[in-house]
Amino acid sequence: MRTPLQAVLWELWRTSQLQLLLVFGFQFAIVLLMYSAVFDGRNSGEATVQVLCGIFIIFSTATSAFSQSWRNTFETNHIGFSFRLGFVRPISTTQLVAVPMVFVVMVAPLCYLLPALLFNWLIGITSYEHSVPLLGPSLLAACIAACLVAVAWTPTTIVGRAFGLVAVGGGLIASLAMYHLHEVRSEPLIIAIAKPGYFDFSWYEYAALIMLPAIAMCVTVIAVDRQRHGDRWQFARLGPRWRKLSIPVPANRSWHQPFSSPLAAQCWFEMRRFGVKLLILGLLAPLIPLAVVTFGSLAFAGREGAPWFWLIATGFCPLVYQMIGADGAIGLRYKQGVLHFSAFDATRAMPNDRLIAIKLLLISLCSLVGWLWMVLATGAYAIMSGEVQWWVQLGQAVSAAVGEVSVIWWIAGACCLVLLYISSTATLLGLGMLFPLYPGFFVFSLVAAISHLVLAIWDAKHGWELHYFWISEGWLLAVVMVLGSGLALRKALVSRSLGKQLFVGMFCLWAIYVSTAIAMFFRAPSGASIPPVVIAIGAAGLLVPLASAAFAPLALASHRHG
Amino acid sequence: MSDKVIEVRDLSRRFGTTLALDGIRLEVQPGLVYGLVGANGAGKTTLIKHLLGLLRAKQGTVKVFGLDPAQHPVEVLQRIGYLSEERDLPEWMRIDELMRYTRAFHPNWDQAYGLELLELFGLDPAKKVKHLSKGMRAQAGLIAVVSHRPDLLLLDEPSTGLDAVVRRDILNAIVRTVADDGRTAIFSSHLLDEVEQMSDHVFMVDGGKLVLEGSLDEIKESHHLLVLRFPRACERLPPIEGVLSAEGSGNTWKVVCNGAAGQVREAAQAMGGEVTLSRGASLQEIFVARVGRDRLKASQE
Amino acid sequence: MHIEISLQDGVPIYRQIVNQVKYLIASRQLDPDEELPPIRALAEQLLVTPNTIVKAYGALEAEGIVYKRRGAGTYVAEVTSRLARKEQKKILAQRADALLAEAKQLSFTFEEVMELLQSRQDVLNKVLSKENSDVG
Numbered sequence A: 001m002r003t004p005l006q007a008v009l010w011e012l013w014r015t016s017q018l019q020l021l022l023v024f025g026f027q028f029a030i031v032l033l034m035y036s037a038v039f040d041g042r043n044s045g046e047a048t049v050q051v052l053c054g055i056f057i058i059f060s061t062a063t064s065a066f067s068q069s070w071r072n073t074f075e076t077n078h079i080g081f082s083f084r085l086g087f088v089r090p091i092s093t094t095q096l097v098a099v100p101m102v103f104v105v106m107v108a109p110l111c112y113l114l115p116a117l118l119f120n121w122l123i124g125i126t127s128y129e130h131s132v133p134l135l136g137p138s139l140l141a142a143c144i145a146a147c148l149v150a151v152a153w154t155p156t157t158i159v160g161r162a163f164g165l166v167a168v169g170g171g172l173i174a175s176l177a178m179y180h181l182h183e184v185r186s187e188p189l190i191i192a193i194a195k196p197g198y199f200d201f202s203w204y205e206y207a208a209l210i211m212l213p214a215i216a217m218c219v220t221v222i223a224v225d226r227q228r229h230g231d232r233w234q235f236a237r238l239g240p241r242w243r244k245l246s247i248p249v250p251a252n253r254s255w256h257q258p259f260s261s262p263l264a265a266q267c268w269f270e271m272r273r274f275g276v277k278l279l280i281l282g283l284l285a286p287l288i289p290l291a292v293v294t295f296g297s298l299a300f301a302g303r304e305g306a307p308w309f310w311l312i313a314t315g316f317c318p319l320v321y322q323m324i325g326a327d328g329a330i331g332l333r334y335k336q337g338v339l340h341f342s343a344f345d346a347t348r349a350m351p352n353d354r355l356i357a358i359k360l361l362l363i364s365l366c367s368l369v370g371w372l373w374m375v376l377a378t379g380a381y382a383i384m385s386g387e388v389q390w391w392v393q394l395g396q397a398v399s400a401a402v403g404e405v406s407v408i409w410w411i412a413g414a415c416c417l418v419l420l421y422i423s424s425t426a427t428l429l430g431l432g433m434l435f436p437l438y439p440g441f442f443v444f445s446l447v448a449a450i451s452h453l454v455l456a457i458w459d460a461k462h463g464w465e466l467h468y469f470w471i472s473e474g475w476l477l478a479v480v481m482v483l484g485s486g487l488a489l490r491k492a493l494v495s496r497s498l499g500k501q502l503f504v505g506m507f508c509l510w511a512i513y514v515s516t517a518i519a520m521f522f523r524a525p526s527g528a529s530i531p532p533v534v535i536a537i538g539a540a541g542l543l544v545p546l547a548s549a550a551f552a553p554l555a556l557a558s559h560r561h562g
Numbered sequence B: 001m002s003d004k005v006i007e008v009r010d011l012s013r014r015f016g017t018t019l020a021l022d023g024i025r026l027e028v029q030p031g032l033v034y035g036l037v038g039a040n041g042a043g044k045t046t047l048i049k050h051l052l053g054l055l056r057a058k059q060g061t062v063k064v065f066g067l068d069p070a071q072h073p074v075e076v077l078q079r080i081g082y083l084s085e086e087r088d089l090p091e092w093m094r095i096d097e098l099m100r101y102t103r104a105f106h107p108n109w110d111q112a113y114g115l116e117l118l119e120l121f122g123l124d125p126a127k128k129v130k131h132l133s134k135g136m137r138a139q140a141g142l143i144a145v146v147s148h149r150p151d152l153l154l155l156d157e158p159s160t161g162l163d164a165v166v167r168r169d170i171l172n173a174i175v176r177t178v179a180d181d182g183r184t185a186i187f188s189s190h191l192l193d194e195v196e197q198m199s200d201h202v203f204m205v206d207g208g209k210l211v212l213e214g215s216l217d218e219i220k221e222s223h224h225l226l227v228l229r230f231p232r233a234c235e236r237l238p239p240i241e242g243v244l245s246a247e248g249s250g251n252t253w254k255v256v257c258n259g260a261a262g263q264v265r266e267a268a269q270a271m272g273g274e275v276t277l278s279r280g281a282s283l284q285e286i287f288v289a290r291v292g293r294d295r296l297k298a299s300q301e
Numbered sequence C: 001m002h003i004e005i006s007l008q009d010g011v012p013i014y015r016q017i018v019n020q021v022k023y024l025i026a027s028r029q030l031d032p033d034e035e036l037p038p039i040r041a042l043a044e045q046l047l048v049t050p051n052t053i054v055k056a057y058g059a060l061e062a063e064g065i066v067y068k069r070r071g072a073g074t075y076v077a078e079v080t081s082r083l084a085r086k087e088q089k090k091i092l093a094q095r096a097d098a099l100l101a102e103a104k105q106l107s108f109t110f111e112e113v114m115e116l117l118q119s120r121q122d123v124l125n126k127v128l129s130k131e132n133s134d135v136g
Helices: A004-039 A046-065 A084-088 A093-125 A135-153 A158-183 A189-193 A203-228 A234-245 A252-256 A262-284 A287-299 A306-330 A352-384 A388-402 A407-434 A439-461 A467-494 A500-523 A532-560 B044-052 B073-078 B095-103 B111-121 B134-146 B164-179 B192-198 B216-222 B261-270 B283-291 C013-026 C039-046 C050-062 C081-105 C110-135
Strands: A333-335 A338-340 B006-015 B018-028 B033-038 B059-064 B080-083 B152-156 B184-188 B201-206 B209-215 B223-234 B243-258 B274-280 C066-068 C074-076
Touching: A004 A046, A004 A093, A004 A439, A046 A093, A046 A135, A046 A189, A093 A135, A093 A203, A135 A158, A135 A203, A262 A306, A262 A352, A262 B095, A287 A306, A287 A352, A306 A352, A306 A388, A306 A407, A352 A388, A352 A407, A352 A500, A352 A532, A407 A500, A407 A532, A439 A467, A467 A532, A500 A532, B006 B044, B018 B044, B018 B209, B033 B044, B033 B192, B033 B283, B044 B059, B044 B152, B044 B184, B073 B080, B080 B134, B095 B111, B095 B134, B111 B134, B111 B164, B134 B164, B152 B164, B164 B184, B164 B192, B164 C039, B164 C050, B192 B283, B201 B216, B201 B283, B209 B216, B209 B283, B216 B223, B216 B283, B223 B261, B223 B283, B243 B261, B243 B283, B261 B274, C013 C050, C013 C081, C039 C050, C050 C066, C050 C074, C081 C110
Parallel strands: B033 B184, B033 B201, B080 B152, B152 B184
Antiparallel strands: A333 A338, B006 B018, B006 B059, B201 B209, B223 B243, B223 B274, C066 C074
16 A cells, blocks of 8 residues: 555445445345245236336435445444544545545445346346336435435534434435426336336436535535544534523532432433433424325325324334334444443443343333324324324224224233333344344344245245245244243353343243233134144244343343453 | 452463463452552453453352352442443543442442542532543542442552542552451552552462462562673573573673572672672562563573 | 652562651651551551551561550650660661772772771861850
């Protein structure tokens, strides 16, 4: 390496290898899956092919646009340019910023182009007339990626970053929506996007797509240059005045309120660490369906789809909060690229199972609060827009389908729901903590799962020739699940990672869950015709929620005790 | 004799291909100050992590207060005050919040002591950890660690990178901890005069092995520094039994030996040389002799 | 009580404290029945481990130089006059050692050193008598 430019390029290449491998691998796997699912053998309908093309375009463009976002590190520890070490190197700010941004602008479209070429080639083999466009989505991906990097690197405060995200994100979504409405009015996006003329831009649209990354680059260079020399934007001068306006937190008040127990202290700690952020997210979340519905109703004449959006939002938001909460609760940090479990957390005088239980409790509570708030917002919107009738009809339809159900079933169902939520959160926590320790194992499992899926789809088309293989694999899976759960439970109990109190509590909940499952199984009409291997897997799967209670503390222990 | 605070038997630990600890055996008695010295990467931090349960003992046993720290984290960690090398504290916490939070886990918290230290150090309790300088972080961490009157104070390189004032504060905290009955302090440091001044006992670690241990007075009384002068210049000092390290060139050589000063003197005189200076060796000289590059591999005992 | 610790000369710290306390008593900076600083306070002042102070005080007590008063502090003992004389002799002996070693280095014989001492003493006597006559 002889010039600073070569050095920076080499550094970029070295730090992107893993991410690029993941992105390309993932996309190729999806393309192969699509191909094996639809195009092989049978003649699928034109409409199916079109829909698949549309799905591919949207999915791949989005993946490519966000493919470089890992570089942005949307953490709150440090806000601004990511490669601050470069500030003290003998290299101009322009080079320091422009080279990574150009890299992003070049690589993001590649992340779309290569899978798209593969897709087109595969369709060409099966002699369909369709193909996915190449130029349009690539430019779009490049544009979005460049804007994201600019938003991550330019602001230096949390407020600035939030503002930037909302402004740029909103601007991009608005312009994309306007473009779509300009092109097409009546068809849904998925079908329209695959049609040949969709990505035919006029000259000013091309100009905009090229100018936008260029402008983003210039703005970022200026902002990073100011960061390098310690200058601040003018808005910061409002800072001290603004801080005086904010609520002053009296320092002496906390002296007189010691925590009543270590449990209370740890709950406060976790709340401050991630709970508050989750609550704020839950508070702002109803704005998303509101925006979508409002915008949709402005663009389209009718409002028939509106309650569906609210229903989807209400249904999915607990899962989203769960994932975001688990991510925040894990508390692993990357310092200079190396995984680090803080010694402060590790030397807390509290057993592992209690630490996990507190995290689970807070995630569940914050998700519950967020979900209730979303339900409230849905109700408020329904009342204000006069759609209450739709919800009433939905309720009647559901209760008619379910039939007469006694109170016991409702209670049992609630317990099962609680258990499943807790165990899924615990599994997420455990996986999130173990993945950085054993990445190879996880990648291998993912590859194995995808290859099984591809094989299964292929086999389904060829009349299930391999069904003995599938049956034996099924039995093997059941045995592995039982053994794994048993071992995890035993290890956790022996090493005292899982204490007796919490184990007993989980066991009671789990017992209700198992009895409910068995009761439902026997009540179901078609109980006789299910193959035994499926019953075996189902029975083994019953153990998993209990094992997850052992899994998460064990994962924490492996970080805490090396 | 009262119970041992720490008992380590045959502790070994491997990270990949590196052997970080190799058969460590040591005991820590209550009421004393122990200094842990060793070159960078010698295994000090690995040993300390085993004492805290941050590493599970895969080979050998570790007992702190008679318990395995990885198996009984609550009972052990409640009685230990630990300050890590990086002064690892949550960045978003304020100092008063840090004290309030730490207080909940240790029943012996002395609020008056904590406030006294806060005022002595001149820290603003409303300041967040991320806005503190390095020295102030060490002070804040020290307050949180010392205020609950731990039975074992464990400091990993407490003075590194700190100014003289803050260093005094830290040493003072160690003194105050040990001056109260039955409490123990272990600190690792690169500043050997601090260790020499402050320790009752010394553990010297090199390459994962415990190369020297014992009371500081005994160590100092047994190690001698001799300056030998020979009539003829020599490139390398001829091997003399009992010499740990030799430094110098030509006619004059400075050697450090352990307990065999008389023998070395006789051997040097037999070679026609004379001893021009003989005194006790300082801990720094002993350390460099045992662990540094001039040590002689032949004459290890 | 002013004590200085040096790590350079290879003498254990507790021994340095013992020697300096003896010197302070001998040079009348510590009076009989005066209280020595409490163990903890002296340890904080010198930044040494309290056990070193315990050892030092223990050694002083063993030699009869200080005594403990029912757990309420350590005090300088009365038996100081003999000690003072002994200490003072020691100090002079150190000076004499240094003089003799220096003389040997410069190749003076013992007789020449005695002559030198005698001549210096005569000079001192003259100065002292002149002072006396000036004053008187």
